Every structure is written in C-alpha cells, then in structure tokens.
Amino acid sequence: MLIPIGNYNINQLQTQLATSLIADILIYRPSSTLTTANLVFTYNASTGLTTQSITGVTTTQIQFNFAASFVLGIMLGFPAINSSATAFGTGGTGYAGTLTSPNKVMVNPITSVYLRSENLKFQSNYEAIVQTYNNSDIIAKVPITTLPNSIVYYRNDIKYLISNKMLPSLNLYWSDNLSTLYTLDLQGVNWGVMVQIDEVMMKPTNAYQDTIGHPVATIPKELVAERDRLMEDLIAKKDKLEREIEMKRAANQMEVKQIENKNLAPQ
Secondary structure, eight states, X not given: OOOOSSOOOHHHHHHHHHHHHHHHHHHHOTTOOOXXXXXXXXXXXXXXXXXXXXXXXXXXXXXXXXXXXXXXXXXXXXXXXXXGGGEEEESSSSOBSEEEOSSOOOSOOOOEEEEEOSSOOBSSXXXXXXXXXXXXXXXXXXXXXXXXXXXXXXXXXXXXXXXXXXXXOOOOEEEESSOTTOOOOOTTOOOOOOOOOOOOXXXXXXXXXXXXXXXXXXXXXXXXXXXXXXXXXXXXXXXXXXXXXXXXXXXHHHHHHHHHHHXXXXX
C-alpha cells in the first residue's frame, strides 16, 4: 500500500488511507467490489482517537501492518505491532467490527531534527541508542515547533569542546528523531547554517580540565603599575624600619657595655 508523501492533517490522512487501501486491494484482487464507500474511517476531535470499520459487505477483514510502518501507526494513534488489536472487519472470528486507536493521533511525528558532522570529534557528546550510550556527532538539536510548509529558524549559543587538531574540511548532514538510518530528505528545500569555531589553548598543567566559558577579566595596566609602585614603597619602608631597629639595638648594647665597664672600675 502506498501513501503519497505529504503533510496531512488527520482527516486527510484517513481519506488517503482508505483510497490507498482500495487501490492495493484491486491490484491483488481485481474482481473485488470493495470501494472507499465501504470503509468508514473517522477521527474524534474530542478524544484524539481514530476509528476504522467496514460496512456494506460480508466476510471482509483488514489488518494493519504497523510493525513494518511504525510512522503511519504513530500518525493514526497505533503502536508498532501486528495483532488482533490492529484488525477489523465483518464476518469471521477475532476481528473487531470497529477498530479504535489506543493512542491519540500525531500526524507530525518528527518533533526535532539534528545537525550532525562526521568530521568533528566531540569530547563529551553522547546519545542513547538501544539503551546504550555512544559517542554522538550531533552539533545542534533543532526542535520543530512550526506548522508544515513554514520556515524553521533556530539559534544555539551552546559551545562544545572538540579535539580536532586540524580541520581541512567540514561535513554537515541532517537526521530526524525517527529514522534509524540517520537521514533526512528535505525534498529539495534549501537550508543554511552558521558554525563558529574558536581555537583555544589548553593548559597542560591541569590535565585539560579547562572549560569554555566567559573570558576572564584582565587587570588594567595602570592598576598593575600602581600595585608595583605601592609594593616597592612598602619594601623600602620595611628596609628603613629594619635599619632603624638594628641601629637602636646596637646603641642599647653599647650603652649597656659602658655601664658594665663603669661598675667594674676600681673605687
């Protein structure tokens, strides 16, 4: 069954689903008299759920293969499984007369896209893939908060530390939050990006523990000169005080010696 590429609202998707189903059935069973009038696909705006049923025919059953097309299942409100919970029809056993989605619909399942690079070597970027953490090549995560067919603007001032010593070329590519192949087909739509790369020198004495942040404020040269002048004055005063103390100590010792000599003189 083929669902043409496009941005559908849920009502349009339900209509297209019925049309594609009938077209697929006629390929494999040209003698079938089933038409879109026999497929009653509806959406309840109050609950956010979809319903599918067959009318006007007997002994006809349909089962959705959402395990092979999980994106379509998400859009219609179904999990990625094949079971009696995704089957409906008339006649036979194990088929619900009306199939109701267990989840709310989400016709725009791509909630974010990711700008990636194969050239940059990040030191601390990780992403969880199948319950394990692997090194990530994500430069920026761009949330999709706009309506279909509108331009997405995004600015990110977060800085990442990379370990590249040389960067002769820069490869950039996009992926979304659904594709397991890390691809994104923009259907020919142009995109632009600005990446700023700052060269920093890491101090070897602290085992590369430096972090990129706001630059440290430098002391003005005038204040440094004033500090040095005050330090020189203090050192000079200290030396002067030490000399005066030494001179007074020598004078006191001389005076004590004269008194001792006087006491020892014969009477």
